[in-house]
Amino acid sequence: MTGSLRIALVAGEASGDQLGAGLIAELRRRHPQAQFAGVGGAAMRIAGLDAWQDCSALAVMGLSEVVRHLPRLLRLRRTLRARLLEWRPDVFIGIDAPDFNLGLERSLRQRGIRTVHYVSPSVWAWREKRAAKIGRSADRVLCLFPMEPAIYARHGVDARFVGHPLADAFALEPDRIAARVALALPNDGTLVALLPGSRLGEVRKLGADFLRAVALLLAERPKLKFIAPMANAACRKVFAAQLDAVSAEYPKVLLREAMHLLDGRAHEALIASDLVLLASGTAALEAMLAKRPMVVAYRIAPTTHAIVKGFGMLKIGRYSLPNVLAGESLVPELMQADCTPAALADALRGWLDEPTRVQALVPRFLSLHLALRRDASARAADAIDELLAARR
Numbered sequence: 001m002t003g004s005l006r007i008a009l010v011a012g013e014a015s016g017d018q019l020g021a022g023l024i025a026e027l028r029r030r031h032p033q034a035q036f037a038g039v040g041g042a043a044m045r046i047a048g049l050d051a052w053q054d055c056s057a058l059a060v061m062g063l064s065e066v067v068r069h070l071p072r073l074l075r076l077r078r079t080l081r082a083r084l085l086e087w088r089p090d091v092f093i094g095i096d097a098p099d100f101n102l103g104l105e106r107s108l109r110q111r112g113i114r115t116v117h118y119v120s121p122s123v124w125a126w127r128e129k130r131a132a133k134i135g136r137s138a139d140r141v142l143c144l145f146p147m148e149p150a151i152y153a154r155h156g157v158d159a160r161f162v163g164h165p166l167a168d169a170f171a172l173e174p175d176r177i178a179a180r181v182a183l184a185l186p187n188d189g190t191l192v193a194l195l196p197g198s199r200l201g202e203v204r205k206l207g208a209d210f211l212r213a214v215a216l217l218l219a220e221r222p223k224l225k226f227i228a229p230m231a232n233a234a235c236r237k238v239f240a241a242q243l244d245a246v247s248a249e250y251p252k253v254l255l256r257e258a259m260h261l262l263d264g265r266a267h268e269a270l271i272a273s274d275l276v277l278l279a280s281g282t283a284a285l286e287a288m289l290a291k292r293p294m295v296v297a298y299r300i301a302p303t304t305h306a307i308v309k310g311f312g313m314l315k316i317g318r319y320s321l322p323n324v325l326a327g328e329s330l331v332p333e334l335m336q337a338d339c340t341p342a343a344l345a346d347a348l349r350g351w352l353d354e355p356t357r358v359q360a361l362v363p364r365f366l367s368l369h370l371a372l373r374r375d376a377s378a379r380a381a382d383a384i385d386e387l388l389a390a391r392r
Contacts, residue, residue, distance in 0.1 A: 004033075007024075007027060007035070007037075008038045009023070009037075009040060009044065009049065009092075011038075011039060011040045011041065011055045011058075012100055013058065014055070016119070017041030017055050019165055020043070020044040021043035023380050025048075026378055028047070030381060036049045037050040037051075039052060039054070039057070041055040052083060053080070057076060058097055084108060091113070091114045091115070092104075092115045094117050095118045096118070098121050102134060102138075103137070105137040109137060114139050114388070116138055116141075116142060117138035117141050118142040119142070120142075121134070124151060131152045131157055135156065135157030140384075141157060141160070143159050143161045144162070144376070145372070146161050146371060147324075147325075160379075162379035162382075162383060163375065163376040164285070164374075165377065166282075166289055166372075167289060167372035170286070172369060174289075176271060176274075182268055182272075183262070183268055183269065190275070191224075191273045191275075192217075192225070192226050192274065192277065193227050193228070193276045193277070193278075193292075194226055195228070195229065195270075195278040195283045196210050196228070196239065196279055198232075199231075200235060203239055205299045206279055206297060206298075208246055209297075209344065210344065211255065213277065213341045213342075215253045215341075216345040219253050222254065224258060226259045227262060227269050228269075229264060236261060243259060267286065270286055270287050270292055271290045275293055275348060276294040277295050278296060278297070279298055280297065284322055288321065288365050293351045293357075295331065295334065295344060295348050296322075296334070297333075298319065298333075298336075318333065322368065325368050325371070326364060332350070
């Protein structure tokens with residue numbers, strides 16, 4: 001490649017910023033004179049991105065919030081498209097944020113700019129036909145999970161499995177004692193991590209019932225300790241209020257004394273723990289990579305659930321990534337009406353009472369970890385280099 005190589009990237013939130021930073025670092029190692037520009041956060045700027053806009057401008061979640069911000073987001077996309085067409089990058093890489101990036105990719109591709117979409121939406125879980133639509137936007141899709149390229153192939157889309165960056169970030173044998181030292185926690189005793197979600201809506205729906213499950217366990221096992229890493233200040237405020245309310249419901253249980261709230265540091269909390277109760281999502285993958293037994297829960301609005309089920313949009317019988325990747329139910333999943341304090345406590349109790357079951361889980365998680373551990377940034381850079389070379 002020549003020194004004039006121009007690479008544009010747009011990441012829409014913190015996780016995308018981390019992915020983009022790793023990719024920029026790898027591409028810069030291969031192409032020292034390359035220019036990188038677009039939308040990203042602090043990590044991408046440190047890696048060498050000329051940030052035309054911060055990724056926080058795109059980090060909008062929830063239907064009502066999206067509707068409220070839609071005019072601004074559409075203006076931002078129009079402005080960004082015009083600037084990209086003027087800059088004429090050799091390749092545009094949209095990192096996750098499909099609602100924003102796929103439309104932008106499609107427009108740029110129609111004007112002769114090569115496009116890559118990094119992180120496939122969950123076409124394996126619901127609305128598989130989206131794969132064909134994504135193929136109209138991206139010359140190549142970079143997938144984090146091994147089952148995804150075959151789905152795209154059914155729709156004639158070029159997709160490559162590059163591995164998952166989190167699998168590269170987690171040690172194959174996480175050090176529980178070191179994590180407890182780093183978090184200033186005692187080395188002995190059973191520690192349960194609670195991750196009720198990284199979004200306010202998730203914490204509001206799940207946090208109180210997670211805490212009620214904890215209270216039920218503490219009533220019979222008062223020596224248990226709990227740690228709850230909070231994704232941000234807003235989530236911590238809501239969860240702390242829930243902790244006060246649930247503590248009042250169970251006055252004979254020392255709930256506050258057993259609970260330790262953290263600001264961030266979820267990876268360390270998972271590694272430090274012996275057992276995890278979490279909201280279904282990326283946290284389940286992280287707990288798997290930490291080799292920790294878990295109980296997975298989730299709850300969405302009943303109307304939304306009825307629509308998704310009624311229209312056949314959901315194509316899977318398993319929800320959590322460990323179970324999906326394994327093709328079997330390795331960990332309990334408690335969804336919708338099944339997600340009750342008593343059921344959560346009972347599922348946690350099952351792990352606590354069966355240490356041989358926990359021991360049998362570790363090699364399964366290790367095997368899944370190895371399958372995802374592919375040096376994702378390097379494999380993604382390979383796929384981008386190959387696309388650029390093919391079109392020179």
